[in-house]
Amino acid sequence: MGSEDAWMTSQLHSLQHPWSWNAAGLGRALYILAGVVFFAVVYFEQSSKRRERLAKLPPGPFQWPYLGSLPHLFLSAGLRSSSKLRETVAALETKHGPIMLLQIADLHVLVVSSGEFAKQVLVTHDAEFFFRPRCGVGKYLGFGSADIAFAEGRHHWYLRKLCDTRLFSSESFASNAPIRKHEAANMLRSLFEASQRGEAICVRDAVTTFVRNSLCGMLLGTGHLDVENTSLHFTKETLTTLLDEVVAVAGDTTLRELTPGLNSWGGRDEQMKDLHLRLTKYFQVILDDRSLRLETNAEPEALVDVLLSLDEDQKLSSDAIMGILLDSLVGGIYPITATVEWALTELVRHPALLERVQMEMTEVVGPYHIVHEAEFSQLSFFQAIVKETLRLHPAMAMSLPHMNKVATPVGDYEVPANTCVVMDYAAIGRDAKVWPKPLQFDPRRFVDTDAASQIDTFKLLPFGYGRRGCPGANLGVILVQLSLAYLVQGFDWRPLKGQLPHDIHVQEAAGVFCFRSTPLTLRATPRLSSTLYEI
Numbered sequence: 001m002g003s004e005d006a007w008m009t010s011q012l013h014s015l016q017h018p019w020s021w022n023a024a025g026l027g028r029a030l031y032i033l034a035g036v037v038f039f040a041v042v043y044f045e046q047s048s049k050r051r052e053r054l055a056k057l058p059p060g061p062f063q064w065p066y067l068g069s070l071p072h073l074f075l076s077a078g079l080r081s082s083s084k085l086r087e088t089v090a091a092l093e094t095k096h097g098p099i100m101l102l103q104i105a106d107l108h109v110l111v112v113s114s115g116e117f118a119k120q121v122l123v124t125h126d127a128e129f130f131f132r133p134r135c136g137v138g139k140y141l142g143f144g145s146a147d148i149a150f151a152e153g154r155h156h157w158y159l160r161k162l163c164d165t166r167l168f169s170s171e172s173f174a175s176n177a178p179i180r181k182h183e184a185a186n187m188l189r190s191l192f193e194a195s196q197r198g199e200a201i202c203v204r205d206a207v208t209t210f211v212r213n214s215l216c217g218m219l220l221g222t223g224h225l226d227v228e229n230t231s232l233h234f235t236k237e238t239l240t241t242l243l244d245e246v247v248a249v250a251g252d253t254t255l256r257e258l259t260p261g262l263n264s265w266g267g268r269d270e271q272m273k274d275l276h277l278r279l280t281k282y283f284q285v286i287l288d289d290r291s292l293r294l295e296t297n298a299e300p301e302a303l304v305d306v307l308l309s310l311d312e313d314q315k316l317s318s319d320a321i322m323g324i325l326l327d328s329l330v331g332g333i334y335p336i337t338a339t340v341e342w343a344l345t346e347l348v349r350h351p352a353l354l355e356r357v358q359m360e361m362t363e364v365v366g367p368y369h370i371v372h373e374a375e376f377s378q379l380s381f382f383q384a385i386v387k388e389t390l391r392l393h394p395a396m397a398m399s400l401p402h403m404n405k406v407a408t409p410v411g412d413y414e415v416p417a418n419t420c421v422v423m424d425y426a427a428i429g430r431d432a433k434v435w436p437k438p439l440q441f442d443p444r445r446f447v448d449t450d451a452a453s454q455i456d457t458f459k460l461l462p463f464g465y466g467r468r469g470c471p472g473a474n475l476g477v478i479l480v481q482l483s484l485a486y487l488v489q490g491f492d493w494r495p496l497k498g499q500l501p502h503d504i505h506v507q508e509a510a511g512v513f514c515f516r517s518t519p520l521t522l523r524a525t526p527r528l529s530s531t532l533y534e535i
């Protein structure tokens, strides 16, 4: 090759080289560009899907990545205060509206505070929102979710059927009427004696004793009011102590309990495990005793006997029976007592209402006998007082948590799967769009027929609704009416010396059941002839 060829070759090389380099570079650049475009498309698609999904989520406070609304809740409620958590949630409802989504780490919590949205959850999508979140309360205090409140599926359906047909049926009410009448008369007599001694009356204690004895008599048999057993260290107070502990530990829901990862700290599970063992030991004594009685061919007398003598193919486990007993005692004693205490609180704050209901009692019942259950239907103002109390002071301000297993539409929103849903029953009863002057205790709203006829179920939900609605509602109402009727017919109620009616406060305590923050203590003066207080 001559020097010219060599020059040509080197020129060609110098021309070809950049070209071949450029071609490979361009290929690579195009490849990268395609990748970038692909990821951009995916990213935009994802984020528009996310925006679309977020647009469908119910409103709520700002959600931080992963932590969600936790920092916000933590700053206002702290990790360990259940009362502040409730206050914070109520304040957020006012800001974000009647359906609000909170996120606590990876847990979604939906708070529903209007009748309209509650109807969507409890009627339209009852089947989807019927589940309960898995939690220590269900595991230990719900006897492995074998009780009514934490059971799911067929087992829950079967227990609810038992409630309707056997436990809380009208036949069961009728056959148990003498037990509650006897206990109401006991309450009347002991209040009469205390009033004669000039003692101040703790209304909560008196009503708790009445409800506890009535329910224990009905559920466990009158012989089991107080299981005293020295070898097992059971005293007369053991049952009350156990039940109080259940209510305290179940109601102590704080941010720490709700936050995944933090909820195992603090020993709450250990406390519930220990309580579960003590409850099992207590109920086992009763089950053994009742089983022995039934084996000697005794007729079923109490509701626990009904549960123990079910046919072989319908038999319940001991866990299920103990769970039903615990649910009924806790689910009955505390909300009934809280309701009666609130009713009397409001009557003493409003002496004209107390006078009006006592006049009605005198007109309908007269002064010669203590009111009978059959007379309640004629006492329209008295009934209005009970309804107004359940509206303004529902004993369960918030529902137990419901949960959905699949994403579920509610109104225009989409509630993600596995969301914990709570209905704010107190907010529903105090909704200013539905109830004029909602914070005023005014039973007349239930007796003025025009307004009263427009009150539908979803304006007032003190017992919940649907598959998870309260199975003991009828029994609850009867026991509230019975104890309140005896109290207002039997006595004039006044604040303690030195107090005026409006010194009687209406502050609420935190917890599963919404009690007055302090027990109501009053002076009672008998209104009837002394012979009527004797039993």
Ligand code: HEM
Pocket (backbone or CB within 6 Å): 148, 149, 150, 327, 328, 329, 331, 332, 333, 335, 336, 339, 394, 395, 396, 398, 399, 400, 401, 423, 425, 461, 462, 463, 464, 465, 467, 468, 469, 470, 471, 472, 473, 475, 476, 477, 480
């Ligand atoms: C004034 C009295 C009562 C009130 C205000 C009341 C209120 C409620 C409320 C609001 C619920 C929850 C509904 C929900 O989660 O959405 C409930 C559930 C329940 N209540 Fe009552 N209740 C009362 C009396 C009773 C009585 C007397 C019993 C039994 C003897 C009882 C047993 C239960 C049970 C077992 C559940 C759970 C139902 C389930 O999950 O299927 N309650 N109650």
